[in-house]
Amino acid sequence: MSPPSFFAESSTMQNQGQGIAPVRVKDLLSAAAPLGRVLVRGWVRTVRDHKDFAFVEVNDGSCLKNLQVVADAPSAAYDTAAALSTGAAVEVAGDMVASPGKGQDWELRAETVVLVGACPENYPLQKKRHSDEFLRSIAHLRPRTNKYGALFRIRSAMAMAIHQFLGERGFLWVHTPIITSSDCEGAGELFEVRAGSRGEDFFGKPAYLTVSGQLAVEMFCLSLGNVYTFGPAFRAEDSNTSRHAAEFWMVEPEIAFGDLAQDMDLAEALVRHLAETVLTDLAEDLSVFTRFVDKTLEATLATVAREPFARISYTEAVDILSRAMAKFQFPVEWGRDLQSEHERFLTEVHFKKPVIVHDWPLSIKPFYMRVNDDEKTVAAMDVLVPRVGEIVGGSQREERLGVLLSRMESLGMNPEDYGWYVDSRRFGSVPHAGFGLGFERLLMLVTGVTNIRDVVPYPRTPGSIEF
RNA sequence: UCCCCAGUAGCUCAGUCGGCAGAGCAGGUGGCUGUUAACCACCGUGUCCGUGGUUCGAGUCCGCGCUGGGGAGCCA
Numbered sequence: 104m105s106p107p108s109f110f111a112e113s114s115t116m117q118n119q120g121q122g123i124a125p126v127r128v129k130d131l132l133s134a135a136a137p138l139g140r141v142l143v144r145g146w147v148r149t150v151r152d153h154k155d156f157a158f159v160e161v162n163d164g165s166c167l168k169n170l171q172v173v174a175d176a177p178s179a180a181y182d183t184a185a186a187l188s189t190g191a192a193v194e195v196a197g198d199m200v201a202s203p204g205k206g207q208d209w210e211l212r213a214e215t216v217v218l219v220g221a222c223p224e225n226y227p228l229q230k231k232r233h234s235d236e237f238l239r240s241i242a243h244l245r246p247r248t249n250k251y252g253a254l255f256r257i258r259s260a261m262a263m264a265i266h267q268f269l270g271e272r273g274f275l276w277v278h279t280p281i282i283t284s285s286d287c288e289g290a291g292e293l294f295e296v297r298a299g300s301r302g303e304d305f306f307g308k309p310a311y312l313t314v315s316g317q318l319a320v321e322m323f324c325l326s327l328g329n330v331y332t333f334g335p336a337f338r339a340e341d342s343n344t345s346r347h348a349a350e351f352w353m354v355e356p357e358i359a360f361g362d363l364a365q366d367m368d369l370a371e372a373l374v375r376h377l378a379e380t381v382l383t384d385l386a387e388d389l390s391v392f393t394r395f396v397d398k399t400l401e402a403t404l405a406t407v408a409r410e411p412f413a414r415i416s417y418t419e420a421v422d423i424l425s426r427a428m429a430k431f432q433f434p435v436e437w438g439r440d441l442q443s444e445h446e447r448f449l450t451e452v453h454f455k456k457p458v459i460v461h462d463w464p465l466s467i468k469p470f471y472m473r474v475n476d477d478e479k480t481v482a483a484m485d486v487l488v489p490r491v492g493e494i495v496g497g498s499q500r501e502e503r504l505g506v507l508l509s510r511m512e513s514l515g516m517n518p519e520d521y522g523w524y525v526d527s528r529r530f531g532s533v534p535h536a537g538f539g540l541g542f543e544r545l546l547m548l549v550t551g552v553t554n555i556r557d558v559v560p561y562p563r564t565p566g567s568i569e570f
Numbered sequence: 571u572c573c574c575c576a577g578u579a580g581c582u583c584a585g586u587c588g589g590c591a592g593a594g595c596a597g598g599u600g601g602c603u604g605u606u607a608a609c610c611a612c613c614g615u616g617u618c619c620g621u622g623g624u625u626c627g628a629g630u631c632c633g634c635g636c637u638g639g640g641g642a643g644c645c646a
Contacts, residue, residue, distance in 0.1 A: 151605050158605055171606080188597090204604050229581060229596045230607050236638065237581070292644095315646090340644060341571055353646060432642085443642075496646065541646030554639090555646095566637090 123196060129165035131199060132209055138199045143170055143211060144219070146192055146247060149230050152185035159184050159216070161193060164246070167253055167387050171202065171210040183216040189230060190222030190247070232395075235557055242561055242570050250395065253388035254558060257381065258546055264380045265333060265354055265542075268373055274329045274356055279316030281335065284308055285521070292339035294349075312337035315539060317355050318471070318524055321500060324357035324535050325527050331356040333542075341565050345554040346492065348543065349563040357537035363473075363482040363499040366536035367459050370486055370495045371412045373540065374457065374548075378408035381549045389550075397551030403489060404549060412457040417480065420445075420460050423453060438464050443492055450487040457488045470510045472498040473534075484538070491547050497538020504528040 123142040131141065145163030152158075155176050160169035172195050174184035180197075187193065194217040202210040227241050228248060238245040245251040266276065282296050284306065294312040298305035316332035323330045332355045339349065356373075358365055381389055382404050393400045415423070424435040424445050429452065433442040441449075441460070450458045461484040465474060472481035486495035501507045507528055511518050518525050546558040556562040561570040 149607065151608055153602060153605070153608095155603055156605085158608090160606080169606095173604080202604090204606080206606050224597050225580065227580070231581075231595060232607090233581065240638090336646080338645075342644060343571085344642080344644090345640080347645070351646065440644095493646070539646060544646060 125194075127165040128161065128163045128168065128170045131170060131211070132166065132168055132207075134199070134209065137201065137209075140197070140214075141199050141211065142194065142196045143172075144192075144194045145170070147187050147189055147222070149189055150184065150187050157181055157184040159187055159193070159195075159213075161195065161211075162247075162252070164252055164256075166256075167249060167391065168207075171204075171207050172197070172213050172216070173210055174213040174216060180213040180216045183218060184213060187216075187218065188222050188224065188226070190226040190228060191218060192220035192222070193217065194219050235554065239556055239562075240569075246560075250391050251557075253391045254546075254550060254552070255560065256388050257385055257550060258558065260380070260385055261377060261546060261549065262333070262542070264377055265373070268376050269331050269354075269356060272329070274331045275323070275327050277316075277320050277323045277327075277330045277332055278334070279313070279319040279332045281313055282306075282310050283313045283319075284310055285318065292341075294337050294339045314338055315353065315355065317357070317537065317539065318521075320355060320357050321535065321537070322523070322527055324359050324537070325531070325533065328359045329357070329361075330359075343565060345556075346544065346547075347564070348555050348559060349565065351555070351559070352542035354540040354542060355537060357535060359535050360533055361499070361536040362534055363461060363484060363536055366497050366499060366538055367414065367461065367484050370484070370497060370538050370540070371457075371459065374486065374488075374494065374545070375408050375412075377545060378404045378549060382408060392550045392552070400551040403551075406456050407488065407548070410456055412459050412486070413454040414459045414461065415449075416462045417460055417464065418462070420449060424448065427453070438466060440467050446487045446492045447489075450492075451489045455489075457486060460485050460487065468498070470507070470514050470516060471500050473501045473536075474506055474510065482536070486538075488548050490551070490553070491544050493541075494544045494548060495538050495540050497536065499534065499536040502528060502532045502534050504532065 123140060125142045125144050126138065128143060128145060131138065131143065143161060143163065145161040148160040148162050148169050150157060150159050157174045159172040159174070161172055162169045172184065174180040195211060195213050196215045197211050197213040199209055200212050202208060204210070228244055233248070238248065238251065246255050293314060296310040296312060314336055316334065316336070320330055320332045334352065335350055336353045337350055340347070356369060358369060382401065389401070418437065420441065421435055421437050424431070427448060429448055431442070431444050433444065435445060449460070450456070462475060462480045463483040465479055465481050468481045468483050472483045474481055482499035484497050485493050488494050501510060504525070507525065508518055511521070543555050543558050547553065547555065550558065552558050556564065
């Protein structure tokens with residue numbers, strides 16, 4: 104049972120419970136023994152009223168299950184309960200007793216039922232399945248459904264698990280800036296930031312929303328040791344797909360004195376740990392997705408969590424794809440980037456589990472990735488997972504000043520624009536490596552949800568910022 | 571940004587060859603002694619996405635636009 108509510112004593116809300124501390128439904132339903140007189144607050148999912156009694160299903164968001172409230176007639180509690188409608192907010196006080204009916208262990212025998220907030224008949228959520236498209240149009244109400252309640256509890260738990268996993272391994276969380284000045288971090292179009300009437304004058308130079316905290320966090324890696332960022336990133340790309348959003352969250356660990364092998368080890372350990380966490384700690388919420396979204400989800404997650412990822416070089420990947428009998432729309436040729444269909448073939452058809460592809464052609468990767476001895480490839484790696492595709496992208500960073508400068512030069516970049524970044528290679532440079540894990544793509548992996556818009560509370564995509 | 575598909579009641583959808591706008595669910599009313607997305611009976615529901623055109627007549631055919639979805643590119 105969780106600790107008593109912080110608000111138990113200080114609540115200003117007038118309730119009928121005569122000072123009883125409110126209890127969350129999750130704690131009530133998991134109780135081993137009767138809890139006596141309790142107070143519950145939540146939202147009505149459905150009402151079944153009969154002549155002599157009424158059942159009210161109350162959900163307070165703490166867990167998937169509803170609490171069954173029973174009100175006997177004749178009583179004021181019955182009159183209020185029978186008149187409740189789906190969506191109404193209620194406060195119920197009564198005795199927690201073993202349920203004589205089937206389907207639940209406990210139920211709340213209501214002494215008082217208070218209508219906290221009424222809900223009229225034009226409430227959009229009904230006691231039936233709705234399409235994801237419809238629920239997306241009422242994003243402010245969809246967390247009241249079973250599926251999205253479970254989704255956002257899982258989202259919170261995954262974020263917590265990431266902090267815990269990295270924290271336990273000595274990684275420090277660095278809050279890199281949301282507003283940046285570098286206009287060429289090597290990834291995508293930028294959103295420009297303006298300050299009302301002062302415009303660009305506010306910072307004295309153009310400012311943008313960050314596309315990645317990597318360059319900034321590298322500096323802290325070279326001072327604090329192992330570090331990570333975990334926060335929002337923004338891309339102004341006109342991407343209209345189920346896997347892209349203009350605002351999304353990324354986890355970006357950076358390993359001091361680390362190489363590509365350690366980078367792959369950490370990425371694999373993190374993804375496997377998160378899959379295991381969902382399977383073991385979030386089984387109830389996960390069941391929604393196994394039942395209604397993807398019947399094979401648990402098997403897929405078990406494979407992710409418990410089998411080592413395949414690891415192949417880019418050159419080997421090209422070899423496998425060239426020999427594959429599958430017909431690809433796009434040609435496979437050393438030096439070209441892998442297409443979605445190629446990624447899916449590797450992870451879904453060939454290996455049937457997550458695959459790490461490492462050592463990519465230098466010509467298709469950004470300036471900060473470490474050049475290998477062959478001078479044709481860089482120490483980069485992508486983690487590909489079934490259904491989602493690329494979930495992690497990372498590399499060992501180029502720590503040699505001369506090599507970094509010549510890479511920037513050959514890409515037409517001006518090192519003076521990155522003075523602070525280049526400085527780090529001048530003053531006590533060390534090998535280091537890191538990666539970015541797309542948080543929403545991780546959520547798609549662990550829930551089976553196929554549209555990124557459905558794992559974000561209020562999704563932002565081109566032409567869409569309704570909420 | 572490109573290709574494809576869709577838009578009809580609050581929701582999910584049917585609507586034949588161009589000829590009076592339909593069903594289920596939700597909602598309302600009543601009934602029901604333990605229900606589980608309860609059940610039974612009865613009741614209401616429309617800018618057929620918008621706009622222009624073809625036609626005696628358009629939900630239906632054609633053009634344009636908007637919105638949503640699927641796929642591609644880019645990427646996390």
